[in-house]
Amino acid sequence: MKNNAVILSINPLAHDTSAALMIDGEIGAACExxxxxxxxxSRKFPSDAVRSCLEIGKVGINDxxxxxxxxxxxxxxxxxxxxxxxESDSRLDFLKNDVDKIKAMLDIEDTIRKKLKYSGDxxxxxxxxxxxxxxxxxxxxxxxxxxxxxGLGEVDTMSIAxxxxxxxxxxxxxxxxxxxxxxxxAAITYYLGxxxxxxxxxxxxxxxxxxPHEIVPGSKYTYYEVFEKIISIEDEFTFRIDFPGWMxxxxxxxxxVGEKFINIFGPKRxxxxxLTQHHKNIAAAxxxxxxxxxxxxxxxxxxxxxxxxxxxxxxxxxxxxxxxxIASLKIFENIYIxxxxxxxxxxxxxxxLGHKLIGNNILMKKRHDFYLGxxxxxxxxxxxLDKFESDYEYSDSxxxxxxxxxxxxxxxxxxxGGSEFGPRALGNRSILTKPYPAEMxxxxxxxxxxxxxxxxxxxxxMHEYHKDYFExxxxxxxxxxxxxxxxxxxxxxxxxxxxxxxxxxxTVKKSNNVKxxxxxxxxxxxxxxxxxxxTSFNVKGQPVVDSxxxxxxxxxxxxxxxxxxxxxxxxx
Numbered sequence: 185m186k187n188n189a190v191i192l193s194i195n196p197l198a199h200d201t202s203a204a205l206m207i208d209g210e211i212g213a214a215c216e217x218x219x220x221x222x223x224x225x226s227r228k229f230p231s232d233a234v235r236s237c238l239e240i241g242k243v244g245i246n247d248x249x250x251x252x253x254x255x256x257x258x259x260x261x262x263x264x265x266x267x268x269x270x271e272s273d274s275r276l277d278f279l280k281n282d283v284d285k286i287k288a289m290l291d292i293e294d295t296i297r298k299k300l301k302y303s304g305d306x307x308x309x310x311x312x313x314x315x316x317x318x319x320x321x322x323x324x325x326x327x328x329x330x331x332x333x334x335g336l337g338e339v340d341t342m343s344i345a346x347x348x349x350x351x352x353x354x355x356x357x358x359x360x361x362x363x364x365x366x367x368x369x370a371a372i373t374y375y376l377g378x379x380x381x382x383x384x385x386x387x388x389x390x391x392x393x394x395x396p397h398e399i400v401p402g403s404k405y406t407y408y409e410v411f412e413k414i415i416s417i418e419d420e421f422t423f424r425i426d427f428p429g430w431m432x433x434x435x436x437x438x439x440x441v442g443e444k445f446i447n448i449f450g451p452k453r454x455x456x457x458x459l460t461q462h463h464k465n466i467a468a469a470x471x472x473x474x475x476x477x478x479x480x481x482x483x484x485x486x487x488x489x490x491x492x493x494x495x496x497x498x499x500x501x502x503x504x505x506x507x508x509x510i511a512s513l514k515i516f517e518n519i520y521i522x523x524x525x526x527x528x529x530x531x532x533x534x535x536x537l538g539h540k541l542i543g544n545n546i547l548m549k550k551r552h553d554f555y556l557g558x559x560x561x562x563x564x565x566x567x568x569l570d571k572f573e574s575d576y577e578y579s580d581s582x583x584x585x586x587x588x589x590x591x592x593x594x595x596x597x598x599x600x601g602g603s604e605f606g607p608r609a610l611g612n613r614s615i616l617t618k619p620y621p622a623e624m625x626x627x628x629x630x631x632x633x634x635x636x637x638x639x640x641x642x643x644x645x646m647h648e649y650h651k652d653y654f655e656x657x658x659x660x661x662x663x664x665x666x667x668x669x670x671x672x673x674x675x676x677x678x679x680x681x682x683x684x685x686x687x688x689x690x691t692v693k694k695s696n697n698v699k700x701x702x703x704x705x706x707x708x709x710x711x712x713x714x715x716x717x718x719t720s721f722n723v724k725g726q727p728v729v730d731s732x733x734x735x736x737x738x739x740x741x742x743x744x745x746x747x748x749x750x751x752x753x754x755x756x
Contacts, residue, residue, distance in 0.1 A: 189542060190243050193252040193534035194234060195527055196292060199225040199381050203233040204531035204556070204605075205241045209539055209547060211322075213240035214556035214605040216528050219730035225382050226727075229299055236558055240602075251296065251306045252538035254314035254530035256338050257289050263339035264361060274435040309537045311337030312498075313352065317533030319495035319522040320347040324550025329491035329516075333478060334498035334527075335366035335381070344421065344485050347495070350546045355489065356421040356481075362434040363425050365474055366499050368415060371433055371440040372470045376463055377453040380440075387467045388505055389639045392684040394461070394468025401462070403448055407469035410448060415473060420484040423477050475506045482510060492517040497533075501525035501664070502607065504688045508666035511658055523554045523662040524606035532605075552661055552696060555612050557603030558730050565750040568732040572740070576754040583699065586748050587706035590618055590716065594745040595632060597721055599735040600699050603728070608663045609720035610690060611644060611700030613728045613735075615744065618707070619643055619717045622678035628719065631743045635724040642688040643680035644718040646704050650691045653677065653715065663690040663718075677715050690718060 191206040204214040213236070218224050220232035238244060265286060268275040279286075288295070293306055315332040330345040330352065341364035344356040361367075370380035373387050396408040403410075414430040417423050427434045432442040441452075453463055482494070494516040496507065502525045511519055522529055536546055569576050579585045589596060595617040604610045615632060617624055629637050642663050643653070650656055653676075655668040666686040669677065680687050694701040708714040721729045723742060729735045732749060739747040739754065747754040 189249055189539070189544060190241070190247045191250050191252060191535050191538040191542075192234065192237070192245075192248045193254060193531040193538065194230050194296070195254055195531055196229050196296065197255055197289065198527065199227055200527040201226050201228060201230040201233070202528035202531055203230045203237045204535050205237040205243070206535035206539060207241055207243070209544060211532060211535060211551065211556060213237040214524070214528075214531060214554075215240075215558065215603075216605070216727070218727040219557065219603065222727060224725060224727050229295070231299055234300060240557075240559070245300055245302050248302065248304055250538045250542055251300075251302060251304060252534040252541075253292070253296075253306065253308045254534040255311045256308050257292060258308075259310075260338035261286055261289060264336070268361075272435070307538060307541055309534055311530060312340050312343040312357070313354070314530035314533035314537060315497040315525075316343060316345050316347075316352055316354075316495070317536045318524070318529045319497040319520060319533075320352060321536040321546055321548070322522055322532065322551040323493070323495050323520040324548075324552070325493045325495065325518065325520070326548050327491065328493035328495050328520075329482075329485055329489055330495045330497070331482065331485070332498035333365050333500035335370060336361045336364055341366065342481075344481065346489050346491060350540070350548065356485070358422045362427060362431075363423060365415075365423075365477065367433055368425060368431065369470065369474065369500070371431060372466065374440050375445075375449075375452050376467065377455045377457060384499075385502070386636060386639065388471060388503055389636075389682070390459075390464055391467040391471035391505065392682055392686070393638060394464035394466070396465060396469035396472045398465050400448055400465075405448075407465045408472055411469045411473040414445070415477065417477065417480065421481055471503075471505060474500070474503070475509050478506060479510060479513065483515065486515050494519045496521040497525050497529065499526045504664055504666040505686070507664055508686060511656070511665055511667060514657060519658050519665075521662065521664040523604070523608060523610070523664065525664070526607065529606065554605045554610070554662065555602035555697070556605040559602040560732055560750070562750045562752070565732045565752060568736060569749070569752060569754065572736050574736065574754050575756070576752045579751055579753055582748065582751050582753075583702040583706045585753060586703055587710055589746055589753075590616060590707055591710040593618060595628060595743070597735060597739050597744045597747040597749070598703075599721065599729065599732065599747070599749040601697075603730050606662070607720075607728075608690075609718065609728055610662060611692065611697050611718065613721040613730070614644075615719045615721050616644075616703075617679075617717045618711070619677040619680045619713065619715045620675070624679035624717065628717070633719065633723055638683070640682040640688065641680050641717050641719045642690055643677050643715045644690040644692055644700070644704060646701060646708065646714040647691045647693045649714040650689065654687060654689050656689060660689045660691045661693065661696055663688055665689060676713050680715065680717050
């Protein structure tokens with residue numbers, strides 16, 4: 185290994201701009217730009233994310249021996265723009281309208297050097313390979329089937345690979361833009377009145393309220409049968425979306441769905457329009473069709489490549505309901521979903537690929553600690569609390585004192601350690617409360633998070649008890665698997681059980697997050713329930729809080745009862 189090898193990866197393109205830092209073969213920091221500029225799924229150049237990574241790693245930009253970008257710019261321009269423009273008049277308009285964007289892409293190396301004052305080597309690696317690497321090299325497996333489903337990379341929208349030792353070999357990637365599960369989900373998210381590339385999780389939650397087997401009013405087809413027409417299966421590893429009839433995002437950027445879709449389902453729902461059973465059924469049919477296609481491919485890959493482990497990456501990998509369905513089949517001995525499955529996570533994979541590019545070997549081991557972002561000590565927290573003239577007390581038994589407040593029904597902002605890398609709050613930037621009664625969910629949605637009433641919350645459970653409460657055969661440390669709650673335990677955790685009886689479980693080990701585990705354990709000693717309701721410390725439309733200042737402001741601007749930040753308890 186090159187001594188003191190420092191590798192920086194940045195995702196400066198599209199949404200979820202971000203950065204990650206590797207020192208001597210280990211990820212030392214990973215940060216998302218949105219946490220600093222407060223624009224969710226930020227597209228801004230990740231200068232703040234880079235600065236924070238370097239500060240956490242205690243290195244300077246001149247210490248970086250290689251900078252890696254998880255996107256092959258030239259391949260992307262050739263395949264996404266030039267090749268498509270040669271085959272379609274409508275794509276010529278895309279090319280014309282995106283000239284400035286294309287120029288910015290081709291100039292990205294100069295932009296990186298100028299903004300970061302960086303003069304070292306820069307490498308561009310394949311987007312899907314970075315996704316696959318992010319999951320495989322953090323999984324702890326020495327051999328695994330690897331899958332990536334997303335909107336698109338340079339041109340690929342699905343990749344199936346096999347990891348053996350340090351090697352990753354892509355086996356199947358026949359699905360190319362525009363045939364994309366991620367973009368289909370984005371299109372329906374937009375049609376249903378939410379923001380694409382942002383609110384797909386809302387549609388996933390809504391799907392549980394729908395019935396895909398109802399007949400579409402005015403037609404002879406069920407909702408699911410319509411989606412069979414929209415996206416068909418060509419062979420065991422290839423799916424095709426119908427353009428331009430059912431979907432139209434290939435030809436028209438602002439429309440997304442085609443005339444056939446509008447003719448059978450009606451006009452687009454606007455943000456403030458009433459949400460009807462019709463909309464819920466559309467969401468349910470979409471979810472069921474995505475699950476059917478992915479599970480079919482996984483079954484075929486399991487037989488063809490004879491792998492017992494599965495690693496999931498790509499934006500579609502954030503679909504907890506789909507992951508739960510995969511888990512319920514028990515066709516794999518182990519399943520691992522990388523927490524930042526979206527584009528921010530490609531930085532993790534790019535660091536490992538860069539590590540290999542400079543001639544180093546990768547130590548194959550479990551790397552499940554994704555508390556990789558900003559962190560603050562008690563002194564820094566106290567300075568910020570004093571600026572706000574906060575009413576606070578220091579606690580030398582923060583888990584015991586907080587558990588008592590939670591057992592009394594209080595809702596608490598919990599701010600500890602390093603911030604999580606990825607969209608899920610895993611016990612360091614969380615809003616917590618007791619998991620019962622069921623009405624607690626409605627209160628938190630309406631009065632704290634200011635979001636849709638149907639959206640579920642996750643149970644964070646001590647790992648020691650997860651099989652007592654849930655139908656689960658796998659670890660789920662990163663809240664990325666929705667599984668059935670056991671009937672005998674539903675009343676104990678009713679605020680975390682979704683309408684379909686599922687729960688997006690986070691299994692908490694003492695070895696992974698000792699402070700959060702101690703808190704749940706203290707709550708368990710008081711209530712005999714080893715579970716807390718856990719949701720991200722933010723309100724709808726805003727990124728998860730990152731700094732003490734963010735946490736204090738959110739505390740005062742919401743109906744949170746207490747803020748527990750470091751070893752301080754803040755009240756209003």
